[in-house]
Amino acid sequence: MDSPAPAPSWRRQLVALLCVLHAIAVGMVACPAPIRGQSKSDYNKPQVQGELKAWTNRFAVVGVQMTTDEFADHLLLLAKSWLDLRNAGFAPMITYLKRIGSTQGWYMFTGPDTEPSTFVVEGLRGKHTVADESAWELLAGSTDEGIWRNHPLHEHRARRHIFMASWGESKKVMQALCAGLADMAMADLADVNAVRCRFHKHRIVTPAEHRAGLVTPRTLARTAMFTRSERTRALADARKPPTPAAVP
Amino acid sequence: MKQRWHRLVHWMTRPESDVAIAAWRVLVAACALYIGVIGLTDRSTTMFWVDEVHGGIGTARMTFWVELLGGLNPESVRAACWLDIGCSIVLMVGVFPRLMSAVTLTTTLSLTRLAPGLASAGDALLVCALFLLAVSPHGKSLTLVHRLRSGRWIDDGRVEGYGRRLGHWQLVVMYVTTGLQKTVSSAWTPLGGGIALHGILQSPQWARFHDLPLGWMEPMLRIGSMMTWCWEIGFVVVLFKPQWRVLTAIIGVGFHIGIYALMEVGVFSMVSLAMYPVLFSGDEWRTGLRALSDAMARRRSWRSLWPSVWPWVPAVAPTPTTDSDAAPS
Numbered sequence: 037m038d039s040p041a042p043a044p045s046w047r048r049q050l051v052a053l054l055c056v057l058h059a060i061a062v063g064m065v066a067c068p069a070p071i072r073g074q075s076k077s078d079y080n081k082p083q084v085q086g087e088l089k090a091w092t093n094r095f096a097v098v099g100v101q102m103t104t105d106e107f108a109d110h111l112l113l114l115a116k117s118w119l120d121l122r123n124a125g126f127a128p129m130i131t132y133l134k135r136i137g138s139t140q141g142w143y144m145f146t147g148p149d150t151e152p153s154t155f156v157v158e159g160l161r162g163k164h165t166v167a168d169e170s171a172w173e174l175l176a177g178s179t180d181e182g183i184w185r186n187h188p189l190h191e192h193r194a195r196r197h198i199f200m201a202s203w204g205e206s207k208k209v210m211q212a213l214c215a216g217l218a219d220m221a222m223a224d225l226a227d228v229n230a231v232r233c234r235f236h237k238h239r240i241v242t243p244a245e246h247r248a249g250l251v252t253p254r255t256l257a258r259t260a261m262f263t264r265s266e267r268t269r270a271l272a273d274a275r276k277p278p279t280p281a282a283v284p
Numbered sequence: 285m286k287q288r289w290h291r292l293v294h295w296m297t298r299p300e301s302d303v304a305i306a307a308w309r310v311l312v313a314a315c316a317l318y319i320g321v322i323g324l325t326d327r328s329t330t331m332f333w334v335d336e337v338h339g340g341i342g343t344a345r346m347t348f349w350v351e352l353l354g355g356l357n358p359e360s361v362r363a364a365c366w367l368d369i370g371c372s373i374v375l376m377v378g379v380f381p382r383l384m385s386a387v388t389l390t391t392t393l394s395l396t397r398l399a400p401g402l403a404s405a406g407d408a409l410l411v412c413a414l415f416l417l418a419v420s421p422h423g424k425s426l427t428l429v430h431r432l433r434s435g436r437w438i439d440d441g442r443v444e445g446y447g448r449r450l451g452h453w454q455l456v457v458m459y460v461t462t463g464l465q466k467t468v469s470s471a472w473t474p475l476g477g478g479i480a481l482h483g484i485l486q487s488p489q490w491a492r493f494h495d496l497p498l499g500w501m502e503p504m505l506r507i508g509s510m511m512t513w514c515w516e517i518g519f520v521v522v523l524f525k526p527q528w529r530v531l532t533a534i535i536g537v538g539f540h541i542g543i544y545a546l547m548e549v550g551v552f553s554m555v556s557l558a559m560y561p562v563l564f565s566g567d568e569w570r571t572g573l574r575a576l577s578d579a580m581a582r583r584r585s586w587r588s589l590w591p592s593v594w595p596w597v598p599a600v601a602p603t604p605t606t607d608s609d610a611a612p613s
Binding site (some may be wrong): 040041042043044048049051052055056058059063066067068073083087090091094102136137138139140141142143144145147148149150152153154155173178179186187188190192193194195196197198199200202212213215216217220240241242243244245246247248250271274275 | 287289290291293294296297305311322326327328330331332336337339340341342343344349389393399401402404405408411412415444446449452453457458461462464465466468470471472475476479480481482483486487488489494497498499500502505544548549550551553
């Protein structure tokens with residue numbers, strides 16, 4: 037039989053208590069929660085639909101029959117209940133961890149994006165008009181290199197923003213990204229008078245298709261465009277001091 | 285119940301060699317330093333970290349140090365980056381490690397929260413590590429002052445190990461919960477054939493290279509996906525079976541090198557590996573390093589005995605080891 041442990045000092049007991057509380061908070065708050073899957077529209081994305089179908093089939097094998105829509109409804113309800121319980125029950129822990137900066141959201145690559153987007157930045161040089169489709173030149177792209185050598189598209193935070201702009205429903209993210217890139221490209225390339233950013237979606241290929249050399253067609257998913265005069269005006273507006281009426 | 289609590293308190297605050305926490309401090313400080321350096325060198329800093337008046341795109345949010353240094357303009361952001369670099373260097377060399385961990389925590393938060401939507405898991409893990417370093421007791425090992433005074437990097441001092449244990453727990457929580465949320469998608473699991481990595485490496489936003497022969501890499505990628513999922517969920521084993529930590533850590537190092545080589549996910553691999561010293565106590569590190577050094581010394585003496593077996597390796601006399609580096613009994 038183990039000999040009884042001598043009583044530790046109060047200081048050590050307090051330290052251990054705080055450590056235990058911190059460990060519990062970290063463990064509880066880190067439990068996976070569907071923070072981003074809260075609307076039915078999220079369930080309509082092709083990769084989510086694929087997963088729902090696969091799980092419905094698996095349930096059918098063990099005798100649980102339901103349609104994909106019913107399964108999605110059950111999941112949505114479950115997700116909402118769990119999130120409500122988590123937000124209410126763990127509120128003090130969430131607040132504590134937010135205060136110390138240790139937010140615990142470890143959502144990393146839940147699944148592959150079955151329809152990823154390729155991002156390109158194109159420019160119009162000289163006196164061509166924006167309607168002249170053949171005059172647009174590739175400046176830079178996520179997978180292709182153009183004439184803009186000093187572009188930031190491969191930097192980590194730029195990649196994250198491009199991913200958000202491709203994935204999210206909001207056009208504002210895309211507009212903001214393109215505006216920033218247009219300013220940078222026009223500053224670097226003096227003869228570029230208009231910049232447009234485009235997302236092309238394509239279906240990913242299976243390993244067998246990859247080996248066969250199949251390339252899936254790209255479809256234009258989203259676009260944004262700015263001319264030099266538009267950006268000059270927007271920047272001048274942003275730099276104007278606020279009018280007295282706008283000052284609170 | 286009381287006895288159990290006392291045992292837990294003894295286990296949590298048991299003194300151990302300060303080598304593990306010192307190595308952890310140096311590596312985490314290097315990661316914080318890197319965040320400051322990329323803030324200065326990346327072109328996208330202007331886009332994401334400054335306000336619209338100065339050329340930003342509206343993602344920037346005010347943070348403590350940037351506000352103090354003058355607001356969301358390029359000069360203040362650059363000053364905040366330099367501040368982060370300075371604090372990281374002071375933390376790395378071990379001057380007032382607790383205080384400097386806290387200050388570096390604020391400077392790192394001030395940079396990574398400038399565009400909160402663009403902060404990655406690596407940024408979050410770095411902040412967690414800096415907080416734990418700020419509350420942990422540190423010794424003199426791997427500090428410049430100790431090196432200048434004694435001529436040695438390693439000190440025989442002992443510190444309470446609760447900070448390291450919390451770091452260990454943080455690593456377990458991160459891996460296990462990320463593994464659990466991967467279960468939502470069959471692509472990581474044998475149910476979906478482990479096609480996750482094949483799909484992710486086709487994403488232009490995350491793949492480091494775009495012309496990899498993914499079709500021919502299929503078996504490796506399938507095994508890699510399933511192994512990643514199993515390993516992440518199975519990481520919890522290090523809590524209950526300490527003897528499995530070496531194998532788990534070796535797989536982890538390979539896993540992060542693989543991620544770094546194939547994918548662009550910021551500082552995640554670097555910060556995760558910076559956490560690995562906490563998997564073993566300071567005493568275990570010292571014993572392990574001593575055994576490794578002894579083994580290397582022995583191998584060198586065999587080479588000197590049989591030069592014909594390794595003719596390309598010059599015979600080297602074994603390096604004498606000092607008793608002061610030995611693990612305390």
